Amino acid sequence: MVDLGSGAGLDVLRAARAVGPHGHAVGVDLTQEMVALARRNAAALGAANARFVVGELEALPLPDGFADVVVSNCVVNLVPDKAQAFREAHRVLRPGGRLVVSDVVAHRAVPPGVREDPQAWSACVAGAVSLPEYFRLLAEAGFHAAEVLEESQVECGGPWRVSLRSVTLRARKPSVRPPSACPRDPCAGRTARCSRCYNRLDAAPGRPNHGLPV
Ligand SMILES: C[S@@+](CC[C@H](N)C(=O)[O-])C[C@H]1O[C@@H](n2cnc3c(N)ncnc32)[C@H](O)[C@@H]1O
Numbered sequence: 001m002v003d004l005g006s007g008a009g010l011d012v013l014r015a016a017r018a019v020g021p022h023g024h025a026v027g028v029d030l031t032q033e034m035v036a037l038a039r040r041n042a043a044a045l046g047a048a049n050a051r052f053v054v055g056e057l058e059a060l061p062l063p064d065g066f067a068d069v070v071v072s073n074c075v076v077n078l079v080p081d082k083a084q085a086f087r088e089a090h091r092v093l094r095p096g097g098r099l100v101v102s103d104v105v106a107h108r109a110v111p112p113g114v115r116e117d118p119q120a121w122s123a124c125v126a127g128a129v130s131l132p133e134y135f136r137l138l139a140e141a142g143f144h145a146a147e148v149l150e151e152s153q154v155e156c157g158g159p160w161r162v163s164l165r166s167v168t169l170r171a172r173k174p175s176v177r178p179p180s181a182c183p184r185d186p187c188a189g190r191t192a193r194c195s196r197c198y199n200r201l202d203a204a205p206g207r208p209n210h211g212l213p214v
Contacts (some may be wrong), residue, residue: 003027005075007039016050027052040175057085062192073102077127086141096175107163114160131198
């Protein structure tokens with residue numbers, strides 16, 4: 001698993017225990033200081049399968065299809081380019097992998113004055129987007145089946161009086177390639193498969209996911 005914005009590393013250390021000695025948990029964080037702290041915490045616990053790397057959500061230092069699961073807690077709101085962060089999460093997930101994100105969302109668009117206030121950014125207020133916007137960004141990055149797993153009480157957003165709540169969302173990277181990957185004529189290169197091609201691939205013995213490679 002990969003934790004985006006891993007901070008002191010506590011979620012990575014929990015995951016490292018959960019995945020067992022043959023699994024790996026990797027934390028990515030923007031600052032060298034947090035990565036150093038997380039590494040000290042991992043060493044103190046003897047968590048040999050936990051690793052921490054410096055990197056940005058918008059340019060993850062990880063290969064394509066690296067992770068079964070990507071998680072993140074209270075970080076996406078801090079990222080100005082959320083669309084790019086979700087594209088990167090999608091890239092590093094294996095097909096069929098899942099993304100689970102906890103974050104604050106705003107009930108309404110955050111007013112421009114608050115958006116420009118650096119203190120409101122560091123308080124996790126200025127960068128909050130609405131839930132529909134969150135779903136839109138996830139879908140545009142290629143995720144599907146996005147759903148809210150948990151939702152907390154409304155928070156008032158401190159002196160900025162922005163109405164916020166905490167949500168935990170789950171979304172999946174599809175395990176089937178898009179229809180344009182239909183491998184043979186007559187559908188190759190098209191944006192949708194004809195029913196003949198769809199049925200032929202779907203019926204192919206021993207080939208789950210409609211016969212397309214995953
Ligand atoms: C509010 S803390 C949350 C830490 C951790 N996820 C937790 O639940 O304790 C936000 C963390 O995200 C990191 N962060 C903020 N923006 C980031 C970015 N663009 N790329 C990577 N990490 C980022 C910060 O350095 C900080 O450690």
